[in-house]
Amino acid sequence: MVSREKRRLSLLLYSITAFVALAILLRIFWVAIITGNPAGEYSDPQVSTRIVRGTITDTNGRLLAMETPYYACALLLRQVPDLQATAQTLGPILSVDPQTIVQEASRNSLYFLVKRRLDESEHGQVSALIQEKKLPGVILEKRYGRLFPQHFHAAQVVGFTNTENRGIEGLELAYEQLLSPYPEVGTSISYGNTIALTLDLDLQYLLDTQAVAIDREHYPDSIVGIIMGADTGAILAATTFPWYDPNRYQDSEPEQRQNRVVTSMYEPGSVFKIFSLAAELAAGQADFDQPFHCDGSYTFTMPNGSETTINCVSPHGTITPETMLKYSCNGAVAHWALQTDDVLFRKTITDLGFGSVWKTGMPGTIGGLVSRVETWSGRTKATMSFGQELGVTALQLATAATAIANQGTLLHPYIVESVVDHAGTTLITGEPTVANTQVFDARVADTILSGMVEATRPGGTATRTAVEGVLVAAKTGTAQIADPTTGAYGANTFLASTLAIVPADNPKYIIYIGVANPTGATIWGSNIAAPAIGSIIADMVRQGKLVSDSMERIILPVGAPLPE
Template structure:
């Protein structure tokens, strides 16, 4: 009986779709950021070519290369040479005609393939990412949403499986305006890098996110690693004086410092740290300073004085509640974590230096997100980059973001006081006067942070980060804006001169786009 058994088994592979069409990526207004499109490439069958000189001369005009370049490129292949991955669609038929005319069929192939096109070019390029030649996501949303954009072929008789469409929270109008400001900073101040974010203050949607230097996704081969890095999300740095907003909030919430007594700033502040006396300098003599003028004049001495009157653990815990020891999942592949060391590791000067934005690491995303807790509700919100995922077949919504409150951080009285100080910063005598916009109440905190030189462990020979954090309109914010530039060169290094004017220009763009209304605008 054993010998007569049939031990073979038969398997029937299920029928699946023969083609998967990758999903489209849109901005919030349904403008295309990434789409699957056909393209034509030019290839040579090297073993079939009889006259390489003739072949290279015939195809040269259509691939925008000279004959010698074609021959040199072909030498790097053995049998099948890719001469041009993509040619202009308008060149396809003329090239086919030339191949026919010179009897080069079988020697030259013009192949049609499917690939990605990115209409926005360099705008939001580090967010969108790109795919490889096989059609798989490699960076950005293209990578993190690969499973949704590029699913496995469906079982059944349908010839095509469609990936889900993804709508980002980005608004291309705002993105363009933001990138214009980054380019102007690059042209005028030549920073090593720059970053900017525009956040919806009500629901924490990321409406614009820029990172300089950038690259054109459609010309990926010309890009460098530093161009593909998303500085707004992945770069961690010491934020400098913009952090005083959150240090003051922590001081006020702890309620231990004597902030009701004005601080007399004579240009420096000295305090005892163990056996050492440490002096912190201000950029000017500020005179009598209260909570609001500490923000508007950016007084180091005042915030250090109040921070040192506050219990270290309470100070640390409240700063942590703003998200400064966390990472945010916004749908991108990487999640940078903001870092403040626990008080048990602090030196005698740590609490003082943390109060004005040193001895901690954070990102532009963390700073803008923390500012959501400075809105009237005092609630820290989860930032969003993916607005929804939909079916391209029937348009049904498969996922949609919701407004998520991470925690309630501050009361309305505290947030109001801090925002009033930010408004004062744009008035005469404030550090943010160049962010002022007629008819719009802009509130800001400027910053010029020394960047530690890791080789010498010193700030003295390091560089600076010029930045500004803004909320507009300040009474009931609609937008949170952060702009920063690392190692600017030229006649100024100050955030008040570099980032603050960019904020003003961006706010003017929001007014021009109808997304903000100036108070003196006539309704007709």
Template sequence: MKNRNDKQGNLPPEIPHKKRFIIFLSVFAFLSVAVLIRYAVLMLRPADTENTGNTKPFVERGPILDRNGRILALQTRLGNITVWRPDIIDRDVLSRDLAPILQIPAETIDARIESSSADFIYLKKQVEQSTLREIENLKAEGRLRGVGVEAIVGRIYPEKRLASQIIGFVGNENNNGLAGIEYALESELSPASVKAKGGSGNQVFLTIDSNVQHILEEIGERIRRESRAEAVMFMAMDPRTGDILGSASLPNFDPNDINSSDDISRMDRPAIWAYEPGSVFKVFSMSALMESGSVNSGTVFVCDGHYERISNRGERVVINCLGAHGRVTIRDIIIKSCNAGAAYAADRLGADAFNELLQNYGFGARTGAGNPGETVGYLSPTSRWSERSKPTIAMGQEIAVSALQMVQAASAVANDGVLVPPRIVSRIVSPKGETIRSYEAPEGRGQSRRILKAETARAMRSYMVDVTSDIGTGWRANIRDLSLAVKTGTAQLIDPKTNAYSPTDFIASCIALLPAESPSLILYLAIIKPKGDSYLGGRIAAPPIREAAEALVDYLGIPRGRNPQISHPGSVSLPLPISPVVDAVVPNLEGYSKRELLPMLLREDLHIEISGDGWVRRQAPPPGSPLNSDTVIILELE
């Protein structure tokens, strides 16, 4: 009797098991074919597109550029050069082939491969595309067996050592700034920080001019070698805007090869190093005293070779001078760099008032130029001053400054009394070219401020012009057809072993404002620990200032004039004397230069408007016209 299920057409019990087995085999076969197809695709696909799903997209860190758009730092595709030892056929041949490409001695390459305990070796990291192409070409010829290229994203610095301490560098993964602008503006440069679309950070434009920077570094490095100095700082700033056009700190380093640098070469000295400025500081201390009204251009002091005073507590204070200068005015103190005169002048003003005037220049505070790690320097409160402090500070000792603070203070003398803070960053621009943030002119930043009367600043510039005369300490900075307002300095350094001034370690320095009549450039040079007998600022710092000025006035388009030399035995003799005749009628000024007109420009009772450069060719009113209090003398120079 048949089973009821059979009559109804149902399958026997073993049939469903066979069907499930067939379905399993079909699915397994299908998956196997899919895996084989996937494997074939992966094997045939070019190496640079492999594992696209797991490859991180190319994110571009924003570039750093100079004021003219010249690239100083850029994100790019680089490569690490590797070696797989089992594939090497001839190690000597391989080393000789790689040596000129990687710029590593063949012996070094051979020794590195031989001494390695691992089969996989990194020969050189972060290699540029041009080098990678050379290696790929040799590999295509069947050479360099065992050599590989590992593609990476890297940071390159096309100008190499140029402005390296300002630009800074990034970490090994090329994604975090560790120094300089790379560190200070990480939030702008990093794509992750700005959350930029398309994986790009913002562009940072500096105030640095690469050509100016190159001139300063070239001259500075030569001076460092010739003087066997420990270091050199050389700065150029536009006092009208505060733009740092160049800031050389030597020795420097190549951020493309950070492993070969040291702490000294990576130090941005103009921003982070504090030192006693020496006699250059007299420009600011004497200007401050003139501004207070405690001294004026006619105040006379007597220098017999030293300053001496008995304090209220009976302490004898003595400060030596380089020579016995006799009767000196503020002008003579600047021209001859008279320590005794500066000390006696400081006695005319109280300590608190003097300290406040120096603080107005920005000493004892950061300039905020944009350099990370900037020092505040050292200007102690008057409660810590000794009986020697005030006269000593007046001549540039017992106060520590940075080079940035020095050019900032010089801007007040250059700008007829208006101090303009320095800046190193010009603007921030998006990847699309839109300006996100502009560090405007000082008026817009609200940071510029008047700290001197215009007459005080102009008078100081006229004194500094005479420093380049035959009797001045800066005569070696003189340029025949360009007027420079100059001050030199020689500062002793403290010996850390004795905690006293070293008899052998000095800083030779020189500052220049040009052209003196209306400065558009400040140059400041400091040579640290020069070796040998030539260590005076007037002797070794003034000539490089002249050389840099000669090069930069032409590049920057600063007009030259044929200003005559001022030479005299001990007192200034100007070709245009200030006499009662000038008060009665308009003098004949044809043929006079701006420099010769400077005494007239400093007079508050005369109203003079000048246009052009060179010598006076036309004037109004004509010579002999009545000169009243409201008369405006218009002079056209050619």
């Protein structure tokens, strides 16, 4: 009985296998013999319902990713009379080694894909030879794939698709179901949704231009940059350098494809002083009425009785909260931190979003690291106050700055402006959202902004961010980078950074640039990131995107010099 059942099952499986094989052979026969296409061009036979993947645009409707037809070149091997001769003809045209074509095609009996995606020139040359009947057995298959018109601009944010037109990285991966929804039964074509991002390519170009300039002058390992709407939380531009071209992602390394704005954690250095000072002011426990005197170093006694010394670049004299930011005094900010309760200090830091993951839809986003109070050493709070012993991302720094720009109200970052279906119906709308109503009061925010403005004036560390006619608030930083294995700070590894809020009298933009391991004559954020941000601000004025309450609107022709 069992044997009979086994025979029946075997017969059934054999019948199914034979049917599938016959169907495949008939399809190949149809393509190879019956269909008479003089140009040898065929549509992709792999799917019965074609899914038109939705487009991705910037906030102004400019294309970042789109569906496009392309051609693949293949061989119907039974119709190729001379494989060696065919390979010798195709190889130079398609930039494929002829011997490789012969060797790999010889492993197949019916069909061989020579090149998956031809450019316009390759397609034209092969098509002409097919029409002249000089390449029997060679066909051009029409397929559909992704085109990224902006190439490397915002590449790590947008991501890319694989050869099956499926999202692999970036927003292409995160929004796969919206861009390429499962087709409805009975439809011959299915359209994906259009996703409009908050990115503004005008600002993206400005940020990317400065990344290139920094790379050419300082040869860093990597650069991250972000521009955020100060009053919205919208991500307007984001860059990670080195770049890659998603149209040729196979030529890139995994490190190039990382969106370091959200995936790379590092100690922020002195840029973080604006947030630690906010925590100290909000707690109200430090004695700000007693001015701090900086003689170039600050020594304090830890709970275990040992002494620790914190150094400044130079003596700063009498320091107030505003001048602490102007001169970037380590001793003063550490002194006030030690006068502030551990729990209250950490609470403000975490209320600003540090240590938490911002859910923007960008894959790989991390939350950074803010250690628990019970794990702190006697010097943790002091060193944390000037940006050591914690890990942050560029996205977190820019987002936290929205609280300073909005009188203590923290905004949630977002990058998707809208999702619209093929019929024009809006499915999703992104809009400014409050993440924390009052991290600290308006007086704290005003004090921080005032100190950041002072930093851009003569004697301050951020003078190179200053642009005439615009009230700029900025903070620079130069942090040592710890070895990920040993935890020790390297002698020649630094992060040069600057964060700016503009215009300070009516904040509209937050700009942050971080440069890892610059080489050459300088390693300071004030000399590397600050002038880059100054150039971006100047170009924003040229474009009419930036108007300060303290200035009349300035719109200059492209290429015109700024007023001296």
